[in-house]
Amino acid sequence: MLAKEIERAGVPTVFVTSLPTIATMVGANRIVRGPAITHPFGLGEADRRRIVDRALEMLETDVEPTTVWEVDPA
Amino acid sequence: MRAVHYLNQFFAGLGGEEAAETPPTRLEGPVGPGRGLAAELRGIEIVATLACGDDYFGEHEEDALARLIELLEAERPGLLIAGPAFGSGRYGFACARFSRTASDRLGIPALAAMHEENPGVGSAEGTLLVPTAVNVAGMREALPRMARLAEALVSGRELGPPDQEGYLPRGFRRNRMAEKSGAERAVDLLLDKIAGETRTEVAGGFDRVPPPAAVPDLSRALLALVTEAGCVPQGNPDRLPTIRAQGWLRYELGGVQTLASGEYESVHGGFDVTLANEDPNRLVPLDTVTALAADGRIGRVHDVFYTTTGNGTPVASATRFGREIAAELRDAGVEAVLLSGT
Numbered sequence: 001m002l003a004k005e006i007e008r009a010g011v012p013t014v015f016v017t018s019l020p021t022i023a024t025m026v027g028a029n030r031i032v033r034g035p036a037i038t039h040p041f042g043l044g045e046a047d048r049r050r051i052v053d054r055a056l057e058m059l060e061t062d063v064e065p066t067t068v069w070e071v072d073p074a
Numbered sequence: 075m076r077a078v079h080y081l082n083q084f085f086a087g088l089g090g091e092e093a094a095e096t097p098p099t100r101l102e103g104p105v106g107p108g109r110g111l112a113a114e115l116r117g118i119e120i121v122a123t124l125a126c127g128d129d130y131f132g133e134h135e136e137d138a139l140a141r142l143i144e145l146l147e148a149e150r151p152g153l154l155i156a157g158p159a160f161g162s163g164r165y166g167f168a169c170a171r172f173s174r175t176a177s178d179r180l181g182i183p184a185l186a187a188m189h190e191e192n193p194g195v196g197s198a199e200g201t202l203l204v205p206t207a208v209n210v211a212g213m214r215e216a217l218p219r220m221a222r223l224a225e226a227l228v229s230g231r232e233l234g235p236p237d238q239e240g241y242l243p244r245g246f247r248r249n250r251m252a253e254k255s256g257a258e259r260a261v262d263l264l265l266d267k268i269a270g271e272t273r274t275e276v277a278g279g280f281d282r283v284p285p286p287a288a289v290p291d292l293s294r295a296l297l298a299l300v301t302e303a304g305c306v307p308q309g310n311p312d313r314l315p316t317i318r319a320q321g322w323l324r325y326e327l328g329g330v331q332t333l334a335s336g337e338y339e340s341v342h343g344g345f346d347v348t349l350a351n352e353d354p355n356r357l358v359p360l361d362t363v364t365a366l367a368a369d370g371r372i373g374r375v376h377d378v379f380y381t382t383t384g385n386g387t388p389v390a391s392a393t394r395f396g397r398e399i400a401a402e403l404r405d406a407g408v409e410a411v412l413l414s415g416t
Contacts, residue, residue, distance in 0.1 A: 001389060002302055002382075003413050005396025008283045009404050013300075013411040023415070026389075029285035037416045038349045039356040040303070048355065052362045052412070056371065059289045059410045065282055 003028035014055040016040045020068045030058045031068045046074065075118045075228055078149050079108040080142075080156040080172055080186075082165045086125030094164075096127035097134075098141040107213060111155065114221035118228065122149050128164035131171075138168075139175050147180055153228050158187035158216040159194060161208040166194025173201045183227050187220050190242055199390045202227065203242040245389035280389075295409040297367075298376035300399060302384030302415045303350070303357040304342030305333070314383055316343030322382035322395045324402070329377065332361035344385035345416050357414055376408055384415055 003015040004027045014030040017023050018040055023031045032055045034040030041048045054071045083093040085106045104112040104120040112120045124145050131138045146154060154176045156169035166188040173184035174197070187204035188194050195203060204223055206216040219240050226239055236243045252259065263273055289295050306314050312323050330337075333354035340347040340357055355361045358379060366372045380399045384392065403411065 001387075001392035002300060002384075002396040002399065002415075003411075004283050005393055006300070006400040006403060006411050006413070007286055009397075009400035010286050011400065011403055011408055011411055012286045012289050013413055015413045015415060017415040019415070025280065027280045027282050029283065034414070037345045038347070040414050040416060041356050041359045041362075043349065043353075043356060045362070048359050048362045052359050052366065055412055056292060056366070059412075060292055062288045063285050065285060067285075 001026055003030070012059050014058045016051060016055055024066045024068065027066065029065050029067060030063055031066070032058060033068060033070050035071075050074065075152045076121045076150060077115070077118045077153040077155055077224070078146055078151045079104060079111065079120045079123045080154065080169060081106060081108065081123055081125045082131075082159070082162070082168065083125060083127040084165075086123060088125060088127075094127040094129035096125070097130050098124060098126045098138055098145060100124055100145050107158065107217065110213070110217045111220060114218050116221075116225060118153060118221075118224055120155075121151065126168060128162070128168060131168040132164050135171065139171065142172055143175060143179055146176055146182070151182060153224060154182050154184040155220060155224055156184065156186035158204070158206045158213065158220065159189075159192060160206055160210055160212060160216075161189045161192055163193040166192035167197055168194075170194035170198040170201055170203070174199050177201065185220065185223055185227060185241070187216055195242065198242075198244075199394075200244050200246075202233075202244075204240060205242050289410045292372055292410065293370055294373040296374050296376055296407055297363060297372050297410045297412060298403055298406070298408040299358050299360060299363065299379040300403075300411055300413045301358045301379070301381050302413070303381075304340045304347075304383040304385070305338055305350075305354055305358050305379075305381050306341055308337050308339050310339070310341050314341055314381065316341050316383060317385045319383040319385070319387060319395075320391070322380055322399055324378050324380050327360070327375075327377045327379060330360070331364040333358055342383050342385055342416060344383075357416070359412070359414075363412065373409075376403075376406060378406070 003013045006013040015028045016032045018034045083096045101123040105123040159166035169186035173186045176182045176184045185202040189208045338354040340350040
């Protein structure tokens with residue numbers, strides 16, 4: 001809901017979550033699937049960097065509504 | 075039980091569109107549809123009718139609400155009933171806003187009635203709404219339904235689900251024990267669908283927002299971090315709730331480059347925070363984005379982060395948090411947001 005409302009205000013927002021189904025249901029548009037509920041940005045710095053890179057790439061991309069991107073495994 | 079009834083200028087008999095600029099007015103006892111409603115109500119008496127012109131309300135919302143609240147409070151009612159507004163947008167909006175405000179400011183239970191696609195539904199924010207037909211032809215069905223829900227609302231018992239009690243779904247979910255397993259209920263739904271009746275257990279009604287265009291140049295953009303993972307300074311100084319948060323918090327980062335363990339923690343009550351508290355960057359990747367800003371990949375990182383607990387939060391609350399945070403971000407010139415949820 002936060003993602004949707006911030007995007008409604010015109011600010012591109014990537015939602016990193018391990019539950020993209022719920023994010024899709026409520027209408028978030030830019031979704032990156034994180035590895036786990038307890039650590040959506042991974043455990044180590046390398047994982048975190050890959051997830052953040054993917055999220056930044058999505059901010060730089062025009063997307064269709066409720067798009068979900070995966071992060072390539074290391 | 076004393077109740078007050080709200081009507082627009084037309085149903086209060088003050089006039090049609092030419093009287094739509096009428097400011098809030100008090101009328102004695104039930105008026106117009108209020109008489110039919112009064113005949114249906116058991117144990118509830120309509121002591122006064124408040125009326126306001128639809129245009130006046132729409133154009134002077136704050137003044138109209140302030141005056142209506144003043145008039146309402148003077149009646150010392152136990153209940154406010156508004157409408158039915160049917161498909162009338164301005165009237166429905168006034169009914170929803172007045173009901174919501176009466177509950178918020180005075181703690182008076184309130185309900186309104188209108189067609190499910192009345193624009194007022196969108197501003198009801200959790201107010202109980204009785205669905206009606208799209209026009210006044212539905213008056214006869216609407217009044218008994220409003221009376222039954224009014225009686226239930228003041229009875230002190232917990233309200234059942236929307237389809238049993240006769241109100242529009244508000245987007246709340248409650249856990250309950252079902253007699254049949256999920257598999258059995260799914261098969262029942264499928265058989266009903268084949269037989270021509272489509273039902274669902276999942277509340278719908280989420281609107282869609284078109285995605286804003288991509289950030290044109292991230293290397294010049296101001297990026298903000300927002301989280302619903304309950305991340306706060308160590309010790310939770312502002313007491314962010316672990317579940318059902320009523321609001322959100324903003325914290326200055328003060329130029330720090332990382333959310334260090336021992337200085338930040340998560341108080342989210344919906345997951346095990348052990349791994350997050352070992353390294354809060356696992357929830358809010360401040361260390362990574364500040365490094366990327368130093369490398370020039372991102373213009374700047376906003377020196378404030380926003381946080382709430384996304385756990386058992388009603389849709390209406392989450393929507394409000396989002397709107398409020400969005401307004402601050404926009405005012406700060408933020409061009410991109412990284413939001414984390416769990």
